[in-house]
Amino acid sequence: MFSRDRWDEILEALNANKVRTFLTAFGVAWGIFILVVLLALTNGLKNGVLKDFGDFATNSMFMWTQGTSKPYKGLPKGRYFNYKIDDVAAIKSQVPNLKYVSPRNQLGGFRGANNVIRGTKTGAFEIYGDYPEYIKQQPMDILQGRFISYSDIEAKRKICVVGTGVVKGLYDKNEDVLGTYIKINGVNFLVVGTFKMSNSQGDGEQEASTIYIPFTTFGQAFNRGENVGWMAITAVDGVPITSVKAQIFDLMKSRHKVHPEDDRAIGHFDLSEQFARISGLFSILTIVGYFVGILVLASGIIGINNIMLIVVKERTKEIGVRRALGATPWMIKGQILHESLVLTILSGMVGVSFAALVIWGLNAILDNAGPVENFANPSVSMQVVFVALIILIVSGLLAGLIPANRATKMKPVDALRIE
């Protein structure tokens, strides 16, 4: 079907009326252009909003304690309590389908006072006590050295892993960081590693000005004992954290003598729920994008259909001649279908290329002008391009079908008679 002769025939036929071919092609190119650009913009919006989530494992929640709101077992309401390190082991053993349970403690924070000293330099940084799993929930790149290890936890070693902002604040340029000591709230810590957030967006500076130390060391050095500030809990893939969090809350309530119906005593933030809500919104937006894009494309396709009908009508006599010379109806149909297919796919590819150019331009502008709120990296996946291609092929065939049938419906003698 796709012999060179056929190609020659098609190119000749398309060349015979260049302006019309161009205008028809434009309809389809425009349609596919709109489709791709629309999807890219949706994607850009989605990227922009979802980047607020960073790349923290999304199937996670954070859980902390608040004052109780109901008296229970002789204890008054308004009582404050703390999670203990044993709670972590209890959650891990009694609640199934959890991937990571990281207890955390924090020192310093937003606009905190200077709390870290090195020689003559000082700085205000956020200090977190963490377990080694934390790096799996919050991915980060270790630039030098290592992250916290279990032997650090067990030996309560006074070591720390510092962000690039800390290095910038406390060290001279090109100074060796590993093996030096910094003093956090009066306690000396050995620097064993530096990190940067893998995909830092937005909160880059805050994240870079972070110091991680072993959780156990934190408790001992800063007088927290067994207390846990809050927990970051991630469920295994395929089990939404939202579905298991009630179990965790019940366990915590029973362990801390909290009234089973006292929902205010335990505070939490469900990242997966938020994430699901927003990605749900964007799935709808993507569907809308497809819908509108395909409708615009459809008008282009109808244009091709129309033009092919006109072409067939104009060439009725030619088709009659061809049949007199021995063309079978299928050769004629094949030719018309092939023509519409070539026209659709070629113009579609032009549309896709043009859309790619526009998307590339948008990205270039975004890169130059700096980040825009809620919009980042508009792009489409190869999958979308592939889908567009399939749509084009199918619609090219559809657009050619009616004209192709029309072309061979007439008896050759009648076709030849037309002037």
Added chain:
Amino acid sequence: MIQIKDLHKSYHMGSNSLHVLKGINFDVKEGELVSIMGSSGSGKSTLLNILGMLDEADEGQYILDDVPIKKLNEKIAAKYRNEFLGFIFQSFNLINYKSALDNVSMPLYYKGIKRKERTERAMHYLEKVGLGDWSHHLPSELSGGQKQRVAIARALASDPKVLLADEPTGALDTKTSYEVMELIQGINDEGKTILVVTHEHDIAQMTKRIVNLKDGLIIDDSKVEQIRASQHV
């Protein structure tokens, strides 16, 4: 070569029925050059269309080269047209965006012949009609006579059994008409069977046999002394 028995054909237009062919009987032997004459409406074009399998008879028998032509589907009809018949039209019916050479090679394309051989054979026939130098010209760059000669080359290209010419000189001036007829006579001399529909007596006189049609019936069928077109040129 061609045997026709009791051929009937009518056209229906709304409630009106027009009986165009009312029982035609005639035979054409191999190598004949026959002209079919008649006033307009006599059914000569209809007869030619039926002979050319472009149209189908309502009744009667049509045998072409010992093959009965009856109730053909379009695919087989196309094959037979390609194999057995070459068409020459009054208005040439060349495809205007194709060069002379490509026009001539079209029947060969539909026959499924490879490009290289096709081009060679098409070129051979173009040279035969004296247009070798014009092979890459578009029809619009050719004169009427040249166009008809390209059309004749095209009709010859697939080496058919029978050439059917529908008023081949109808759109040409006398001088060019004779040139075209000279070419047709030359092809006939080589043994090709040719049927020419015409209403011009001088053209008919250049064939070997004249069949006269009137109101859908053959009123006269006689051999004539052929006048060579070359005498006029």
